[in-house]
Amino acid sequence: MNVIHFDVIDSTNTYLKNHFWELPHLTVVTAKHQISGRGRMGKSFIDDSTQLLFSILLKENIEHIQLFPLFAAKVIHELLLNYSIDAEIKWPNDILVNEKKLCGILTESVYLKRCEALIIGIGINVNTTVFPEEIKDIAISLKQLCSHDFSLENIFNEFIVTFEDKLSSFYSNPLSVVNYINQYSSLKDKYITYYTDGILQEGKVIEIAENGALHIISNQNHLYLNSGEIIKIQSKKSID
Numbered sequence: 001m002n003v004i005h006f007d008v009i010d011s012t013n014t015y016l017k018n019h020f021w022e023l024p025h026l027t028v029v030t031a032k033h034q035i036s037g038r039g040r041m042g043k044s045f046i047d048d049s050t051q052l053l054f055s056i057l058l059k060e061n062i063e064h065i066q067l068f069p070l071f072a073a074k075v076i077h078e079l080l081l082n083y084s085i086d087a088e089i090k091w092p093n094d095i096l097v098n099e100k101k102l103c104g105i106l107t108e109s110v111y112l113k114r115c116e117a118l119i120i121g122i123g124i125n126v127n128t129t130v131f132p133e134e135i136k137d138i139a140i141s142l143k144q145l146c147s148h149d150f151s152l153e154n155i156f157n158e159f160i161v162t163f164e165d166k167l168s169s170f171y172s173n174p175l176s177v178v179n180y181i182n183q184y185s186s187l188k189d190k191y192i193t194y195y196t197d198g199i200l201q202e203g204k205v206i207e208i209a210e211n212g213a214l215h216i217i218s219n220q221n222h223l224y225l226n227s228g229e230i231i232k233i234q235s236k237k238s239i240d
């Protein structure tokens, strides 16, 4: 992998979006601090340099666009298992522990005539102990889970070595990633309220489908969500 490091940057995803043309496939940009870190659904991703922040540029074999964030989530999940951390994967992009977010993934694509590049941005709460007020009840860090500091560099190195190593088996058998995500999915059999195309809807999750979409039943219809934000998760349908 071609690794570029910045002490301070606006956003590692934005950097790769702006420079994808001149950078090789599998370039990774890391930063100690992002001034305008971005999350999904237009939210910002605020850091205090205790998070691991990086983005990966993919330019070749990117036809399974929807499966790449799931592949990245699988690599992180396996890495956490090595630290004896039993996490869940919340479709499409979050890694949760004890129902709190440990890691977020923001995948973006660059289209000209076709999809030219895919950028997978990852933020992991590593040594964070103080979260912004608005996320303090829904976020968690490795340090909070294990009561010691972690080396950001070691986690980063483990991630990129495993990511590159497992990429060819992902290309040859993308379904194995879907099966893995289903095994550790926090949404299986849950009733969800989700926001898509500006409308709030409800449904019951069946599984992650082969193409990476979320298969749900809503008003007796089988639907496949490609994106959208899940607002509420319940294990049973509420009576009211």
Ligand code: BTN
Residues within 6 Å of the ligand: 010, 011, 012, 013, 014, 034, 036, 037, 038, 039, 040, 041, 043, 045, 052, 053, 054, 055, 103, 104, 105, 106, 121, 122, 123
């Ligand atoms: C989310 O939880 O909504 C996704 C968060 C993704 C944050 C990472 S940090 C590195 C990369 N650069 C960004 O601006 N965002 C991603």
